[in-house]
Amino acid sequence: MLSLRNIMLCTALLSPSLYAETNSATLETQAAERATEFATTLKSALAAAIKQGGLVEGINVCKMQAPAISDSLSTDGWTVARKSTKNRNPNNKPDDWEAEKIAQLLDMIRNTESIDNVTFSTSKDGQFRFAKAIKVAPVCLNCHGQTIAPEVKQALSEHYPNDLATGYRLGDLRGIFSITKELETSEP
Template sequence: MSGMAKSKIWIAAASLPLLASCGGGAGEAGPLDEVAVTARSAPVAQEFQQKLKAQLVAALTNSGPESAVSVCSQVAPAIAATASEESGAEVSRIARRNRNPDAGVPAAMQSQYDALAAQPLSDGKPAVQIWRSGEGENARIHYLSAIPMQDQPCSVCHGTAVDPALKQHIDSLYPGDLATGFKPGDLRGAMLISWKADAFQ
């Protein structure tokens, strides 16, 4: 979720073929076309983050952080569901230090997530990992894009000095919340755009 001006830079960054990758490679299914995967995935990730941030900022401005928490918890899954329907990919956010316990990093994606955590920004832009998993009907292509922590508005709810009353409210909704204490530039989480591999044949 970035500002409008920044978002344009992110689109440009994500369109570059200079992406870190791992796995995949030439196998029976042929080489992974990272440019094609990026061309279809980056706009989906971008739109999700822009829509959510717009609603988050509006809620923070109009009704304060406690209501914005509810907006985030209801709106984020709804936007993800719409993005999944419209794109044909599975769209979600994942995070190791998560707020929503359903948003954990799947075991099979730890190494890709580690790579993003080690270097959330690449040339000042969110880092991306693209890889293939599974075989035959289960073959999937994954696009995982870093969500770096930003000061505003993210610190209000994920920062190092979250207001205690707000934190209490968050804890009442998410008793196992792990998603505070982030500093700008840390990896807050990642956008996962996951396709059936035959979407690229």
């Protein structure tokens, strides 16, 4: 499959002026692409690890790969992250803007509105910001659900003594993809 990232890179090579375009629609598209790339890369790494070594190996992969994948996509002024108020890794604690978006999504869920295609974006304080919901799918319940196998529980408590990210049910809001771009302050 041709990755979105490659398409973006090719676009940059063919047309630098297009890439430099900083209107908010373009930024929104680019942010959404980075969020999708993060999700698909992580999901396939996780699925491969679980297939090969089971859930405990999956935990190792999440611990090592999730930050590595987010670093590898955090280029050209972008920062790609996952944030949750009920987080496993305390580094994934939301800031004020992110916490506000999580609260808005939870409100929508309470009002039985669909959050599937909801995105938020804004430009302020020299940054473009984008957020999108992450929902709990069946595979996630193994490590974030209400009933977790003893060996998985054990491995989680070794790596994450302050784990807040269990007790979720299918379809719950697990957190958000939070994508930030530092905006150029002066145009040439």
